[in-house]
Amino acid sequence: MSIDIDDLSRQELMELNDRVIERLKYLDALHAQRAMMALNIGSHVSFDSARHGRVFGTLIKFNRKTVVVLTKDRVQWRVPPDILTPIKDATPKQCFVYTNEITQE
DSSP: OOOTTTOOOOHHHHHHHHHHHHHHHHHHHHHHHHHTTTTTTTEEEEETTTTEEEEEEEEEEEOOSSSEOOTTTTTTTEEOGGOOEEEEHHHHHHHHOOGGGOOOO
């Protein structure tokens, strides 16, 4: 797609710029909304932080463009939802110990 902007006046360029920015903001909001729809309050998530490495926590709040994640040490992070990775619950529902697996020392 090619748009010839060479013949546009300053006013027309400014109006075009406003429309482009508006469209980009709309697309960003749409992307954030789609990412949020894949998550639920209480979901266990993780994300990468430049200073703290991999951060694990629980999703506690949805904002318009971000979500709030609470870590085990009670720190709240406000992050964009598209950087989150859902974590499957690794704790087993039941734990069985078989007598032949117990070793005597």
